[in-house]
Amino acid sequence: MRIGSVSEIVISIAICVTVGFLLVRSVAADVLSDPMRPYTRQVEIERSVGGKGFVLSAILYSADRRVAIVNGQPVSEGQRVNGARVRRIDRGKVELEVDGEILKLALITDKRTK
Secondary structure, X not given: OOOOOHHHHHHHHHHHHHHHHHXXXXXXXXXXXXXXXXXXXOOOEEEEEOOEEEEEEEEEEOXXXXXXXEOOEEEOOOOEEOOEEEEEEXXXXXXXXXXXXXXXXXXXXXXXHO
C-alpha cells in the first residue's frame, strides 16, 4: 500500500469534509423551518352555526394589524363575513358573532415550529 503525498492527503480530507458538510446541511434543511413562515401551521378549521359554515385559514397578527382569512376573505375586527361579525382576532384564534351566538375558531399550532 502506497502512502500518498501531502497534497493528495489534504485533497482527500477536503473532499471528505465537503461531502460531510453537504450531508449535514441537507439533513438540517429538512429540520429547519422558513423564518418568514408564521408561527402556526395554517390548518383550515371549519365550524357551522345556524346553517352557515365558516373556515379559518390563516391569521396575520402584529402590534398594529390583525387580519384573519375567514371563508377565503381577509377580515379585520368589526368587519362582516357571510353574515357574521368579527368580534376579536387573537394569536391563533378568531371570535365571530352569528345571530347573537359567539363562534370561536382556532388554528392548530405546528409543534415543529415552536
